[in-house]
Amino acid sequence: MSFFSFGQSAEIDIVLNDAETRKKAEHKTEDGKKDNYFLFYDGETVSGKINVTLKNPGKRLEHQGIKIEFIGQIELYYDRGNHHEFVSLVKDLARPGELTQSQTFDFEFTHVEKPYESYTGQNVKLRYFLRATVSRRLNDISKEMEIVVHTLSTYPELNSSIKMEVGIEDCLHIEFEYNKSKYHLKDVIVGKIYFLLVRIKIRHMEIDIIKRETTGTGPNVYHENDTIAKYEIMDGAPVRGESIPIRLFLAGYEMTPTMRDINKKYSVRYYLNLVLIDEEERRYFKQQEITLWRKGDIMRKSMSHQAAIASQRFEGSSITLTGGSCTLTLNTFVLHCLVP
Numbered sequence: 001m002s003f004f005s006f007g008q009s010a011e012i013d014i015v016l017n018d019a020e021t022r023k024k025a026e027h028k029t030e031d032g033k034k035d036n037y038f039l040f041y042d043g044e045t046v047s048g049k050i051n052v053t054l055k056n057p058g059k060r061l062e063h064q065g066i067k068i069e070f071i072g073q074i075e076l077y078y079d080r081g082n083h084h085e086f087v088s089l090v091k092d093l094a095r096p097g098e099l100t101q102s103q104t105f106d107f108e109f110t111h112v113e114k115p116y117e118s119y120t121g122q123n124v125k126l127r128y129f130l131r132a133t134v135s136r137r138l139n140d141i142s143k144e145m146e147i148v149v150h151t152l153s154t155y156p157e158l159n160s161s162i163k164m165e166v167g168i169e170d171c172l173h174i175e176f177e178y179n180k181s182k183y184h185l186k187d188v189i190v191g192k193i194y195f196l197l198v199r200i201k202i203r204h205m206e207i208d209i210i211k212r213e214t215t216g217t218g219p220n221v222y223h224e225n226d227t228i229a230k231y232e233i234m235d236g237a238p239v240r241g242e243s244i245p246i247r248l249f250l251a252g253y254e255m256t257p258t259m260r261d262i263n264k265k266y267s268v269r270y271y272l273n274l275v276l277i278d279e280e281e282r283r284y285f286k287q288q289e290i291t292l293w294r295k296g297d298i299m300r301k302s303m304s305h306q307a308a309i310a311s312q313r314f315e316g317s318s319i320t321l322t323g324g325s326c327t328l329t330l331n332t333f334v335l336h337c338l339v340p
Contacts, residue, residue, distance in 0.1 A: 008055070008056050008059040008060060009054075009055045009141065010052050010053060010054050010055060010061055010102075010134060010141055011052075011053045011055065011141075011143075012050065012052055012053075012134065012141060012143035013050070013051040013053070013143065014048060014049075014130055014132055015049045015050075016046070017049070019038070019048070022038050022039065023038075023039045024036040024037060025037060027120070027148045028120050029120060030120055030125060037147055038147045039147070039149075039150060040112075040114060040128070040147050040148070040149050040150075041114070041149065041150060041152060041296075042113065042149070042151065043111050043112070043113070043114075044111070044114075045108060045110050045111055045112065046070060046109045047106075047108035048106075048130075049104050049106055049107070050068055050093060050104065050105040050107060050132045051102070051103075051104050052104070052105070052134060053102045054099060054102050057101070060098045061098060061099040061134075062098045062136070062137075063094070063096065063097065063099065063134050064096045064135035064136060065092060065094060065096050066092075066094035066105065066133070067090055067091060067132070067133050067135070068090070068091050068093060068105075068131070068132045068133075069088065069089065069090050069091075069130070069131045070087065070089040070109045070128070071085055071089075071128065071129055071131060072085065072086050072088075072114065072115075072116070072127070072149075073085045073086070073126070073127060074086065074124065074125070074126045074262070074265050074266070075124065075125045075126075075127075076123065076215055076216065076265065076266075077122075077124065078123065078216070078222070079220075084263065086116070086263050087113065087114065087128070089109050091107050091108075091109070093105040093107060096135075114128060114149045115151075116149070116151065116259070117150055117151040117257060117259065118148045118150070119256060119259065119262075119268070121215075121224070121268065122224045122226070123215040123216075123222050123266075127146060128146070128149050129144050129145060129146040130144065131143070131144045131145075132144075151257060151294060152295070152296035153257065153293040153294060153295070159181065160180070160181055161177060161178060161180055162177065162288060162290075163176075163177045164176055164177070164286070164288065166286055167196075167197065168284075170197075170199065171197075171200050172197060172199065172284070173196040173197035173198075174193060174194065175193070175196060176191060176192065176193040176194065176274065177191055178191040178272070178288075181291060182291040182292075183292055183293075184293050184294065184295035185255055185293070185295070186250060186251040188247060188248065188249050189246065189247070189250065189272070189290075190245075190246065190247055191245070192243055192245050192246060193233065193243065193246065193274075194242075194243045195241065195242045195243070196241075197240060198238055198239060200278050201237055201278055201279040202234075202237055202238060202276050202277070202278050203235070203277060203278060203279050204232075204234065204235055204277040205232075205233040205234040205238075205244075205274070205275065205276050205277075206230055206231060206274075206275050207230075207233060207246065207248065207272055207273065207274055207275070208227050208228075208229065208230050208272075208273040208275060209228040209229040209248075209250075209253065209255075209270060209273075210226070210227055210271045210272075210273050210287070211226045211255065211268065211270055212226075212268070212270070212271065213266065213268050214266060214267045214268075214269075215266040216265075217264065217265075228253050228254070228255060228270075229248070229253050231246075231248050233246060250292075255292060256268060258270060258290075258291045270289070270290055271287045271289050271290065272288050272289075272290055273287045274286045274287075274288075
C-alpha cells in the first residue's frame with residue numbers, strides 16, 4: 001500500500017528461466033541455519049523474469065523507473081554500515097511512467113563474472129543477489145533473491161607430499177608424512193607417523209583440522225580459529241620404531257575451499273594440527289597448512305582462469321621448534337611444547 005494508504009501498490013516476484021532444472025546448494029545463513037539456494041558458477045548467464053503484480057486492479061501505479069540489479073558484496077560484521085560491492089550490474093526494464101495492469105519484464109545478465117565463492121563466516125559474509133526495484137517518489141518497492149556461487153578449481157598432477165621431521169633433542173624424534181599438500185573437499189588425507197626416538201611418555205595423539213578466518217586490515221585485523229574435526233591417532237604409549245597410519249575422510253566435514261586475500265578483505269585457511277599429550281599433561285603440537293579446493297562434477301571451460309589462479313603454489317615460512325627448556329630450529333616447521 002502507498003505511503004498515504006489510498007494509492008496503488010504492487011508485489012514483485014523474481015523467477016529464473018531455468019528454475020526448474022537448476023541445481024540448488026545448501027548454504028549457511030548468518031544466524032547459523034542452513035537453506036537451499038540456486039547454484040551458479042563463474043561465467044554463467046543469469047536470466048529470468050520480473051513479475052510486477054498490482055494489488056488494486058483498476059488503479060494506476062506511477063513509478064520513476066523499473067530496474068533489476070545483480071550484486072556481489074562483502075559485509076564485515078564489525079563495519080556493518082559499509083557494504084563493499086565487487087560486482088554491480090544494472091538493467092533498466094522500464095522508463096518512468098505508469099502501470100495500469102500487472103506486467104512481466106524479461107532480464108538477462110550475460111556471462112556474469114563471479115570471481116569469489118559465497119561465504120558466511122564468523123566475522124564476514126560474501127553474497128550474491130538479484131534485486132528488482134520499482135522506483136517511486138516516496139517509497140520504492142523492491143525484492144531480493146539470493147543465489148550461491150561455487151568456485152571450481154583444477155590442480156596440476158604435481159602435488160607434492162608433506163614430509164616433516166620434528167623433535168626435541170634427546171627426548172623425541174618423529175617423522176610424519178602426508179600423501180599430498182592440496183586436497184579437494186571430498187578427498188582423503190592419507191599419511192603415516194614414524195617414531196624414531198621416544199623418551200617422553202606419550203599417552204595420546206590426535207590430528208585436528210583447524211579453520212582460521214582472518215578479516216580486516218591494519219589495526220582492524222581479527223583472527224577466528226575453529227576446530228572442524230578431531231581424529232584420534234593413538235591412545236597409549238608408542239615405542240621406538242613404531243609407525244601409525246592415518247586416513248582422514250574430508251567429505252563428512254563442513255568446509256570451504258581455501259580463500260586467500262579475497263578482495264583484500266578476508267582469508268580462510270586450513271591447517272592440520274598434530275597434537276601429542278604426555279602423562280604429565282604437557283601438550284606438544286605442530287601445525288601445517290594445507291590447501292583445500294572444490295572439484296566440480298563437470299569442469300567448465302570458463303573456469304580455466306580460476307583454475308590457473310587456484311593452482312598457484314603457496315610457499316611456507318621459516319619457523320622455530322621449542323619444547324620445555326630445550327629449543328631446536330628446523331628449516332620450515334615448528335613444534336611447540338606447552339607446560340601447564
